[in-house]
Amino acid sequence: MLFLLVISCSKDISNSKYYFIQNKELIAINIQNDTLYEYKCEMNFECFEKVHKSYKIIKSKEEKNLLLIAVEQTNFVPNASKEMKKNRLSIIGVEKLSSSKIKFTHENTYYNKKEITKLPFKLDLVKDKFGFTFYEEKYLKSLPTDFEIDVETSEAIIYAVENSYHELYESYQRSNVRDTYRTGILSEVIVRELIKRYLSPADFTNKFEKAHQKSLEQFQVTNFI
Numbered sequence: 001m002l003f004l005l006v007i008s009c010s011k012d013i014s015n016s017k018y019y020f021i022q023n024k025e026l027i028a029i030n031i032q033n034d035t036l037y038e039y040k041c042e043m044n045f046e047c048f049e050k051v052h053k054s055y056k057i058i059k060s061k062e063e064k065n066l067l068l069i070a071v072e073q074t075n076f077v078p079n080a081s082k083e084m085k086k087n088r089l090s091i092i093g094v095e096k097l098s099s100s101k102i103k104f105t106h107e108n109t110y111y112n113k114k115e116i117t118k119l120p121f122k123l124d125l126v127k128d129k130f131g132f133t134f135y136e137e138k139y140l141k142s143l144p145t146d147f148e149i150d151v152e153t154s155e156a157i158i159y160a161v162e163n164s165y166h167e168l169y170e171s172y173q174r175s176n177v178r179d180t181y182r183t184g185i186l187s188e189v190i191v192r193e194l195i196k197r198y199l200s201p202a203d204f205t206n207k208f209e210k211a212h213q214k215s216l217e218q219f220q221v222t223n224f225i
Contacts, residue, residue, distance in 0.1 A: 018135060088112075093105035102134050104134050105177060
């Protein structure tokens with residue numbers, strides 16, 4: 001029954017990975033039976049064979065397109081502390097946004113087994129919270145990749161990203177999601193802007209770096225003249 005709940009909410013992510021594009025790598029999630037797996041992948045969608053993180057689903061609750069799950073991390077880095085291994089349970093929200101994307105909210109709070117049992121297991125834990133958008137593999141592969149970002153487009157996207165960033169930041173702070181060095185929220189808004197333009201967000205860092213270099217070259221030429 002648990003597996004069916006997960007499937008109905010997140011469009012069968014057991015058969016297709018969903019990806020979050022962050023800087024120069026892809027982060028993929030995939031559910032198999034009662035376990036959620038997280039992978040690190042190359043920009044060509046080739047994922048490293050070794051699973052980055054794995055979480056056993058121990059409890060779930062669903063309402064319409066929103067799924068709440070309590071998970072227990074089952075793999076750790078070799079030097080993980082006893083405290084980390086003890087407090088290995090956390091809360092995840094999966095919301096189906098469309099046929100090609102989901103919102104993934106993973107709280108940056110960890111519990112031990114006693115604490116997770118006492119926690120009121122309600123959808124409010126993740127409802128209306130900020131989450132990162134993960135895109136279905138087939139959809140991402142359908143977007144054009146053979147393009148360059150010119151200086152004008154780069155400036156327009158940067159302007160839109162700045163506005164989106166400020167709009168989302170309050171919700172992002174309030175939600176307390178996992179995001180090392182706060183790079184995730186910036187990647188989130190950049191990817192959104194590229195997808196609005198029906199452009200593949202894969203390898204966006206290199207494309208913006210090239211656009212920035214062109215901008216510098218134009219500036220130098222203008223000043224030389």
